[in-house]
Amino acid sequence: xxxxxxxxxxxxxxxxxxxxxxxxxxxxxxxxxxxxxxxxxxxxxxxxxxxxxxxxxxxxxxxxxxxxxxxxxxxxxxxxxxxxxxxxxxxxxxxxxxxxxxxxxxxxxxxxxxxxxxxxxxxxxxxxxxxxxxxxxxxxxxxxxxxxxxxxxxxxxxxxxxxxxxxxxxxxxxxxxxxxxxxxxxxxxxxxxxxxxxxxxxxxxxxxxxxxxxxxxxxxx
Amino acid sequence: xxxxxxxxxxxxxxxxxxxxxxxxxxxxxxxxxxxxxxxxxxxxxxxxxxxxxxxxxxxxxxxxxxxxxxxxxxxxxxxxxxxxxxxxxxxxxxxxxxxxxxxxxxxxxxxxxxxxxxxxxxxxxxxxxxxxxxxxxxxxxxxxxxxxxxxxxxxxxxxxxxxxxxxxxxxxxxxxxxxxxxxxxxxxxxxxxxxxxxxxxxxxxxxxxxxxxxxxxxxxx
DNA sequence: TGCGTTATCCCCAGTTCTGGGGAGATCATC
DNA sequence: GATGATCTCCCCAGAACTGGGGATAACGCA
Numbered sequence: 001x002x003x004x005x006x007x008x009x010x011x012x013x014x015x016x017x018x019x020x021x022x023x024x025x026x027x028x029x030x031x032x033x034x035x036x037x038x039x040x041x042x043x044x045x046x047x048x049x050x051x052x053x054x055x056x057x058x059x060x061x062x063x064x065x066x067x068x069x070x071x072x073x074x075x076x077x078x079x080x081x082x083x084x085x086x087x088x089x090x091x092x093x094x095x096x097x098x099x100x101x102x103x104x105x106x107x108x109x110x111x112x113x114x115x116x117x118x119x120x121x122x123x124x125x126x127x128x129x130x131x132x133x134x135x136x137x138x139x140x141x142x143x144x145x146x147x148x149x150x151x152x153x154x155x156x157x158x159x160x161x162x163x164x165x166x167x168x169x170x171x172x173x174x175x176x177x178x179x180x181x182x183x184x185x186x187x188x189x190x191x192x193x194x195x196x197x198x199x200x201x202x203x204x205x206x207x208x209x210x211x212x213x214x215x216x217x218x219x220x221x
Numbered sequence: 222x223x224x225x226x227x228x229x230x231x232x233x234x235x236x237x238x239x240x241x242x243x244x245x246x247x248x249x250x251x252x253x254x255x256x257x258x259x260x261x262x263x264x265x266x267x268x269x270x271x272x273x274x275x276x277x278x279x280x281x282x283x284x285x286x287x288x289x290x291x292x293x294x295x296x297x298x299x300x301x302x303x304x305x306x307x308x309x310x311x312x313x314x315x316x317x318x319x320x321x322x323x324x325x326x327x328x329x330x331x332x333x334x335x336x337x338x339x340x341x342x343x344x345x346x347x348x349x350x351x352x353x354x355x356x357x358x359x360x361x362x363x364x365x366x367x368x369x370x371x372x373x374x375x376x377x378x379x380x381x382x383x384x385x386x387x388x389x390x391x392x393x394x395x396x397x398x399x400x401x402x403x404x405x406x407x408x409x410x411x412x413x414x415x416x417x418x419x420x421x422x423x424x425x426x427x428x429x430x431x432x433x434x435x436x437x438x439x440x441x442x
Numbered sequence: 443t444g445c446g447t448t449a450t451c452c453c454c455a456g457t458t459c460t461g462g463g464g465a466g467a468t469c470a471t472c
Numbered sequence: 473g474a475t476g477a478t479c480t481c482c483c484c485a486g487a488a489c490t491g492g493g494g495a496t497a498a499c500g501c502a
Contacts, residue, residue, distance in 0.1 A: 054435060060319045061356045073432075098281045099320040124349055131348060135282045154448060167423030169488065183450050189490080190448095198490075201422040202388030205429065205439055209322060215430055216238070216248060216325045218423075375478060390458065403481050410460080411478095419460075420488095445502085451495075458489065464482075472475080 001030060004129055008122065010110040012090060015137055017104040018053050027104055028137045033111070037088035051078040052095050056107045062096035062127045064118055065111075092118040096130025098138075101211035108134045151194040153212050160187040162217040165204035222251060225350055229343065231331040233311060236358055238325040239274050248325055249358040254332070258309035272299040273316050277328045283317035283348045285339055286332075313339040317351025319359075322436065329355045372415040374433050381408040383438040386425035 005013040012034070017027035031038060041050070055063065055071040063071060065082070074082075093111030108130035112118055153161060156177075163173040170188065174181040188200060195206050207213045226234040233255070238248040252259060262271070276284065276292040284292060286303070295303075314332030329351035333339055374382060377398075384394040391409065395402040409421060416427050428434045 057322050057436065059356065060321055060359065061352050097321075099322055100281055100318075101278050101320055101326055105322055124353075127352060128345055128349055131282050131352070132345075135280065138281065156449065164422060165426055167418055167420035169420075171488085179449085180451055182452055185489085186450080192490090197388055199388035199390075200489075201385060201425050202439075204422050204426060205386055205436075208426065208429070209436055209440070211320070211322070211326070214325045215426075218426055219430070377479065392458090400479085401481055403483090404479070406459085407480080413460085421459075443502100446500090448497100448499080450497080453494075454492085456490085456492105458487100460485100460487070462484085462486105465480095467480075468478080470475100470477085472473100 001133065002032065004133075005032070005110055008110065008125065008129070009112075009119070010093070011113045011116070012093070012109075012111040014107075014109045014111075015133055016108075017106040018056075028106060028134070028141050030137060034089040037085055037090060040084065040088070046081060049077070050081060052082075052109070053107065056095050056097035057099075057105055059097055060099075062094050062123055062130055064120060064123070065093045065095065066118065086114050089114050091116050094118070094123060094126040094130070096127050096134070098131065098134035100138075103138075103210075106134055106138075151196075153191055153194060153207065157187050157191040157194075158207070158212055160184055161191050161204060161207045162213045164188060164200050165208065165213055165218045222354065223253065225354075226253070226331055229331065229346065229350070230333075230340070231314070232334045232337070233314070233330075233332040235328075235330045235332075236354055237329075238327040239277075249327060249355070249362050251358060255310040258306055258311060261305065261309070271302060273303075273330070274326075274328065277316050277318035278320075278326055280318055281320075283315050283344055283351055285341060285344065286314045286316065287339065307335050310335050312337050315339070315344060315347040315351070317348055317355070319352065319355035321359075324359075327355055327359075372417075374412050374415060374428065375408075378408050378412040378415070379428070379433055381405055382412050382425060382428045383434045385409060385421050386429065386434055386439045 001013050001015060005011070013030075013032050015028060015030040017029065033041075040046075046053075051068055051072060051074055052065055055068045058071055068074070068082075072078075091112035091114040093109055095107050095109040098106040098108060110126055110130070159177060160173055163176060168176070170184045171181050173184045177184070188203070191207070192198060192200065192203050195203055197203050197206060204213070208215070208218075222234050222236060226232070234251075234253050236249060236251040238250065254262075272289055272293060272295055273286055276289045279292055289295065289303075312333035312335040314330055316328050316330040319327040319329060331347055331351070380398060381394055384397060389397070391405045392402050395405045398405070409424070412428075413419065413421065413424050416424055418424050418427060425434070429436070429439075
């Protein structure tokens with residue numbers, strides 16, 4: 001990572017899983033950012049709210065940090081985070097998202113020093129390097145941590161959760177699936193148990209987040 | 222797609238969301254595969270069980286079809302599906318997965334005619350083309366999608382919805398925001414009205430979908 | 443053959459949500 | 473000065489959900 005970062009003309013890199021919920025998980029975390037910024041980032045738990053991370057959750061290909069507002073709208077807090085990163089020595093950069101259903105979201109970023117100009121023609125190269133770097137890191141980390149910590153639902157449970165996400169009541173779900181209401185209640189109960197949540201709303205959102213169901217399941221057809 | 226497929230030396234391409242049937246709402250479906258195979262694929266609903274699709278759900282970078290068993294283990298049924306595709310005229314190919322949290326899984330594939338040899342050194346190029354093609358298609362499909370009126374929530378309503386999405390009860394939300402429970406009930410009620418939904422679960426998901434709240438609001442901090 | 447998983451169904455008590463109906467205060471805008 | 477939007481609070485009845493406790497049957501796997 002250090003070598004290719006330098007070869008591509010960048011100063012810093014970060015190859016990371018966006019760990020928010022599951023701190024115990026063994027995840028990819030290979031970072032060469034200004035120490036100052038890394039510490040502040042962790043202290044303030046920005047992995048979830050950092051605008052670059054957020055933007056990387058809404059796209060399939062890499063993007064320049066300076067163009068992040070074309071992906072998400074920036075709040076005042078976002079702008080101050082970006083300004084703070086700049087102060088800490090991080091200039092413009094590219095982030096390549098890396099998402100796999102049921103796994104932690106991640107990304108691979110390359111950054112210039114503050115003040116340096118980014119060459120936008122490099123995006124394709126960065127896209128390639130970022131994707132393959134992430135995949136390599138993921139494979140290595142999987143060798144060391146074969147355990148999957150992401151709960152999976154049975155087919156029936158997933159069907160029920162998808163309908164829960166559509167705002168259906170248990171009775172309505174029972175009619176749609178042609179089974180008893182008690183059965184639906186049980187499936188939803190089991191699904192909640194697997195995720196360790198107590199509310200169907202959070203169940204639906206967690207299932208959405210890690211790909212057990214998709215927005216298409218909710219809005220489709 | 223046709224041009225670049227030819228330019229890269231391939232015969233067939235498929236740029237698709239892995240949707241469980243007919244092209245769903247806002248889903249991408251651009252295919253130039255042998256007609257015979259497309260029909261069989263749809264008739265037998267292989268979207269979910271097709272080994273190439275399944276493998277694409279477990280990786281971040283593209284792979285050659287002939288190397289699919291390095292990603293997933295193939296059942297007898299899988300092998301017969303692959304053999305059938307070959308019979309229909311599909312030779313070896315590359316598939317580049319495309320995943321975005323909360324959206325339909327998708328992929329971009331390029332294939333040779335049956336019998337032709339795949340040049341494995343092309344994987345990086347295919348990876349790039351596939352990723353950017355998918356992103357482009359995704360953006361276009363969004364533009365053409367009937368822009369559903371996007372209700373906006375007041376600040377207080379959005380705060381309440383974000384906490385609803387976290388699975389909090391109205392009472393818990395009232396404690397967090399330091400207001401009365403009745404007020405929270407009212408805000409949630411108003412937010413439901415704006416979206417025209419009757420369940421807080423669907424409210425939370427709709428708000429997530431059009432960016433009124435984000436996954437970071439749900440899992441962060 | 444036994445064990446685990448899944449899917450199906452049932453009961454009950456207590457909590458939470460939903461859908462009606464209100465009202466008063468502030469603030470900006472017209 | 474009126475009007476609309478927002479935020480705050482209140483009451484109530486009925487529906488829906490949650491968290492316990494059960495049960496049976498089918499299936500694959502060891």
